[in-house]
Amino acid sequence: MTPYLLTNSPGVLSEVDINSFLQDSSSAFQAFFYILPLQRTTTATPCGSGDGLASCEDGRYDTCNCKDVKCTNCVHSGYLPLFTINAACTVEIIPSPDASRQGKAMSQLVLKTEAPQDMSGNAITDESGNNASTSKGFYIETVALPQIPIQQWVMVTVSRTGRRFEVYYNTELVVSKTTLYNIAKRGSRDPQIKVGNPGLTGYIAYTTKYPRGVTLFDVQSQYKSRVDTTGAPILGQNLPQIGGTPSKDASYTILSNLPTLITQSTPPPAAPLFEWETPYA
Numbered sequence: 001m002t003p004y005l006l007t008n009s010p011g012v013l014s015e016v017d018i019n020s021f022l023q024d025s026s027s028a029f030q031a032f033f034y035i036l037p038l039q040r041t042t043t044a045t046p047c048g049s050g051d052g053l054a055s056c057e058d059g060r061y062d063t064c065n066c067k068d069v070k071c072t073n074c075v076h077s078g079y080l081p082l083f084t085i086n087a088a089c090t091v092e093i094i095p096s097p098d099a100s101r102q103g104k105a106m107s108q109l110v111l112k113t114e115a116p117q118d119m120s121g122n123a124i125t126d127e128s129g130n131n132a133s134t135s136k137g138f139y140i141e142t143v144a145l146p147q148i149p150i151q152q153w154v155m156v157t158v159s160r161t162g163r164r165f166e167v168y169y170n171t172e173l174v175v176s177k178t179t180l181y182n183i184a185k186r187g188s189r190d191p192q193i194k195v196g197n198p199g200l201t202g203y204i205a206y207t208t209k210y211p212r213g214v215t216l217f218d219v220q221s222q223y224k225s226r227v228d229t230t231g232a233p234i235l236g237q238n239l240p241q242i243g244g245t246p247s248k249d250a251s252y253t254i255l256s257n258l259p260t261l262i263t264q265s266t267p268p269p270a271a272p273l274f275e276w277e278t279p280y281a
Helices: 216-226
Strands: 011-014 026-035 080-085 089-093 107-114 138-145 153-161 164-169 172-178 192-195 202-210
Touching: 026 080, 026 216, 089 153, 107 164, 138 164, 138 172, 153 202, 153 216, 192 202, 202 216
Parallel strands: none
Antiparallel strands: 011 192, 026 153, 026 202, 080 089, 080 192, 089 107, 107 138, 153 164, 164 172
């Protein structure tokens, strides 16, 4: 089978239990990516302090308090989404050279979180003094990732256990971070996983949804079972698919031509939990 083109997107993977990434206490998503470099003129993105601006020193973003439900004031200029889970968890990359980045924070994990208080710890209330359920309680938390290697297949895994997120490239844990707030469930009920962007060039294969967070052992086992001696995914494998009917919303593209649509896998029993911190956290 031919891998799906990242350019023909955003494509949508929709199954009956995809929302479990947000609703369950733990879950994980995994896919193989082959990203091609774009030959574009080098750009420079403004930096500084404030919403949507990265630090001029290290290119990282502070936690941003959303001013609307879509967090439009917290958008990261120059980045494109590689994939987005339930409108709350995104891995985004800079697809072309950026003079303001100088190789820093070229990839990042973007998480939409929520809390009943503002960033100063004050309870959010309406004009009557009642607890408010508004966009003021939404935040964008950004975690810098190592640059995803280009011109080679890379298995990217995002595992969530409560507020702890772990990201793996192939069999290596590259970041383990606990968010300040809980992952957003209000305003993030998009039941789909969206992959790719018209501004990206490359391929995606073997998308897998796990019913719980995965361990390093799980990731290593999956990787070894799905690649050949060159590290490329073996595209002829037949993997079980989740039951259910994909969304029929005409505004979305159903990725019926993926090597395998979203598949459900059950990892082995988890080992005792450990708190991981890495140089990238």
